[in-house]
Amino acid sequence: MGRQATGVDVGLRSARFLRGQYKGNTFQVKNFSVGTHGAGSLEQAWEATEVSFKPQAARVALTGRDVNIRYTRVPEVPDWQLRKLMRFEVEEVGDTAGASVASDFNLLPDVPEVEGEDIVLLAMAREPVMDAHLAGLASAGGSLDSFAPASLGLYNAWTHYGVVEDETVLLVNIGHENTDVAIVRGPDLLFARNLSGGSGLFDAAIAQRFGVGLEQAEQIKIQHATLMPGARYDNPNAEKASRCILGAAGQLTSLLQSAVLFCRSQIKVTSLKVDRVMLCGGGAGLAGLPEYLTKGMGMTVELFDPFRVVDASALSPEDADLLDEYKLESVVALGLATMGSAPEAYSVEVLPADLRRRREFLGGTIWLVASALLALCFLVYHGTDYAGRLDGTRATASRLNRQVRTASSTHMRTDELVAKGGENDKLKAIADDLHAIAGSGEQLARVMEALEGSLPRDFWVSEITSEFAFDSGLGVQRGAERPILRIEGRSREGADAPAVQYEGFVRALRARLPRMEIKETLSPTGAVFTIDLTAFGPPATTVPEVGEG
Structure with a gap:
């Protein structure tokens, strides 16, 4: 069972918030909220949005011109080297864009036509658009999980709740300003992208033809326009509206066809052929659009309704009716919530640089600090303990020394000193123990200094x-x-070349502690190491020089 997550899809015309968790083979919807508005900017859209619940652990959709998805074919290299390659790619884009760019990447599933190489999906977004989302999310009492392209939310909705067969499907989410597409072969993602242009093309055509504003044009489209081939019109306005949007419908058809061509060029699979198209998003509700695209693209085009297999029983009757009314518009939000809840979901997690650094600190660096503090407390405790033992041993040694002086002054003869040989041996053993205890503390201090x-x-x-x-x-x-001092430690997960770093570490340790015997081991994965060392090993032997002759 996955954790609870919220899918958030905010546009200039409406905003969808869907919260729940992936359980078994379906998604259980816990909360749903939708708001409609006519905002001119993302900031205004958030200000006009009222959410009926707190959108915690939110996966927020990214789309439009501020998002860039690239595909790069790279040799099969280790993860650390792949991260460097992608960092260079992002830095190049950031320099060209002249703005801060956040990114994340993931490998596409293996493509049979591509041998010996990996295809990397790299998602990049301008940080200002993420800042606007973060401010709006905070005002709604929510918290961010991560940002993700809306097209990947669409892909996850299809693979988890669609009828996945051995065919190539073009998934299309038609928004007002943008269209998100994903091309899927069986369960495998081949291509995801956001395109400029959506149902607003129809509104603009009607507004120009009727001489009205965009809001009124949208109402005319909903009430009168249809793209159904061979449709009969009830009134002159219906015929007028339907004919004037044919040009925009042709633009949309070309947009989808060009997406397929671009996919072929990006992943270098020229033989790719789409078998079926699935539509969702608010723009997909235009009457006759699936039938029009079926005729224009020469393949089956249908509406995608994932909520037929989603458990919405936890919603109130009002929210359930609302979800049913806006089910086409809410597919991306469902996919994003699934991405955040289902552990196996395909995902990229785009985060602003500052937020990513904070999370990396909490996820890794803070544990290093805690380990150092724990080691320091350990040293203080044992140093104090050894100091107490040393004081006691010194007192014993002082008392024994007095006894030796008394014995020496009393027994002056050599044979009497020989007779006392057993006591001298005892004193020697005590002196050796005293030397070892005193040296143990010094040994510990030297090792800590070398580790630092x-x-x-x-x-x-x-x-x-x-x-x-x-x-x-x-x-x-x-x-x-x-x-004997034992040091146990670990390397950070995903560390660059841990074996090479470890070898350099051991060499440096030997150089700093030349008089100590050191024995070290490193686990096969390079994740765990153990070092034993002592300053009380046998003294180094010197081979005498042999003279000539």
Whole structure:
């Protein structure tokens, strides 16, 4: 069962908010809200929108001229190298656009016609348009999950709630100013894009022909216009309105045909052929549009209604009726909510740079800081403990030294000193222990100083322990246990070349601690490492020079 998420699709004519969660093989709608307006900007659209619930964990649709979706064919490279390639691509676009650009990418499913390469979908958006959405979302009491192209919401709605067969389908969401398209072969996405132009083309044609404003033209379109081939008209206005939108309908047909051609050129699959077209969005409700496009495009064109398999039983009767009335307009919002709720959904998550950095900090860097604080507390605790032990040992050593001086002054003869050899051995053992305890604290301090200057930024220390033990690999034999320090740590998920960073880290550690014996291991994945070291290993041996002759 997925988490609850909200799909948000705000345009200049209307705004849709749909909240729920993906459960089993369907989506359970918990809340739905829609608002209609005639705004001139995105900011005005948000100001005119009233949401009946708080849109938490919102996936917000991006469309129009401020969004750019590119397709790049790249060799099959590691993830870190792919991220660098995409970063260069985004920086180039940002320099050309002259504005801050946010982005995210994902690989398209494998295309059989393309061998030895991956096709990357790169989505980019101008940050000012996202700032407008963020301000509006905050005013509605909501919170952002991420931004995503509306065309990917359309794709997720189809793959989760459509009749997916072994065919190529062109999905079309016709808005007022823009049209979002996705081309799908079976369950696999081939192409997604937003196009300029939508049902506003029909309104503009009627407004010019009748000499009225756009709002009145829209009402004439709804009440009188039809594109049904061979339609009979009830009155002169119906015939006049229907004939004057034929040019706009031809523009829309050309727009969809050009999208298919552009898909072929982008993914380099020249043999691609579309079998069926599925329409949704407010513009798809124009009478006779599916039949007109069927004739113009030479293939079956139908309306896409995913809500036939969506569970809306949790809605109030009023909200359920509202959803049924605006079901064509709400397909993208449903797909975005599914994208945020279903773990397996295909997704890109576009975020402004500042917000992405904050989330990366909370998701990774803050844990490094917490680990460092934990290690510091560990060192303080054990340092205090060792200091107490050292003070006690020093007192014992002082007392024993007094005993030795008393014994030396009393027993002056050599044979008596020899007789006291057992006591001298005891003193030597105590002195060795004292040296080891004192050296353990110094060993710990030196290692912490070396870690501070050597640890890569993609690595962190999860645990440090020090104990009296033996390890033949470090030259400390059984029966002669000495303080051995163990460092356990991890590398950040997705770190660039963790094995190379680790090798450099170990070399730096050996250079900073030349007098210590070091034994290190790295897991096969490069995610976990362990380092054992001690300053109490056997002293380095020097081979004497052999003279000539």
